[in-house]
Amino acid sequence: FTASAANPDVVAAGSEVQLLNLPSLSSATNHNGGAIHFGTVGRLYIAVGENATPANAQSLNTTLGKLLRINADGSIPGDNPFVSQTTGINQAIYARGLRNPFNFAIDRTNGRIHINDVGQDTWEEVNLVAAGVNFGWPQTEGPNPPGVAGVRYPIHSYQNAGSNCAIVGAAFYRPATQAFAPEYAGRYFFGDFC
Numbered sequence: 001f002t003a004s005a006a007n008p009d010v011v012a013a014g015s016e017v018q019l020l021n022l023p024s025l026s027s028a029t030n031h032n033g034g035a036i037h038f039g040t041v042g043r044l045y046i047a048v049g050e051n052a053t054p055a056n057a058q059s060l061n062t063t064l065g066k067l068l069r070i071n072a073d074g075s076i077p078g079d080n081p082f083v084s085q086t087t088g089i090n091q092a093i094y095a096r097g098l099r100n101p102f103n104f105a106i107d108r109t110n111g112r113i114h115i116n117d118v119g120q121d122t123w124e125e126v127n128l129v130a131a132g133v134n135f136g137w138p139q140t141e142g143p144n145p146p147g148v149a150g151v152r153y154p155i156h157s158y159q160n161a162g163s164n165c166a167i168v169g170a171a172f173y174r175p176a177t178q179a180f181a182p183e184y185a186g187r188y189f190f191g192d193f194c
Contacts, residue, residue: 002015019073020068021089023064030100033098035104038072039111042072044072046070047102048065048098050098058096061090063090063093067098070092080131094132095131095134097137099120101115102116103115104116107174114172114190119160120141124160124166124192135151142154165193166193167192168190169191
């Protein structure tokens with residue numbers, strides 16, 4: 001949407017531009033991901049859950065269970081990792097193997113991306129994003145089982161067994177004026193919803 005010239009708090013009539021239309025979701029009301037952020041060079045990253053169908057996370061035939069990347073105008077970047085293996089909207093796939101990437105954050109100083117993945121019954125994850133990585137869901141969750149070929153394991157995982165908690169918060173601490181001790185600058189903060 002574009003803001004009205006008369007009032008920047010009001011949307012200009014007829015200004016809606018659809019950049020990307022994701023596939024219709026099933027009747028499942030969970031595992032829909034949902035965070036959207038611009039990266040440091042103007043690309044738009046979109047976290048999408050696997051819609052309660054674990055096989056979606058590994059398939060290159062659906063955007064579900066993925067981190068997507070598009071240009072600001074909605075086009076697909078030519079250097080996306082699966083462009084030559086996919087067609088249409090699936091060319092937006094940047095990383096796969098996610099269950100429910102509810103939130104992620106981009107460090108504005110270096111472009112580093114950490115994506116949280118809400119676990120099933122045992123683990124919550126913080127993953128370091130890179131082009132083409134596979135975070136392993138549903139073959140693996142957290143650090144277990146170790147050694148699954150082709151999987152990038154989380155940089156941090158913790159058990160949530162029986163807690164009914166989910167990793168949802170995500171922010172790199174880079175304030176203009178620091179409120180915490182200097183050693184927290186550049187650190188990644190995350191939190192749970194219980």
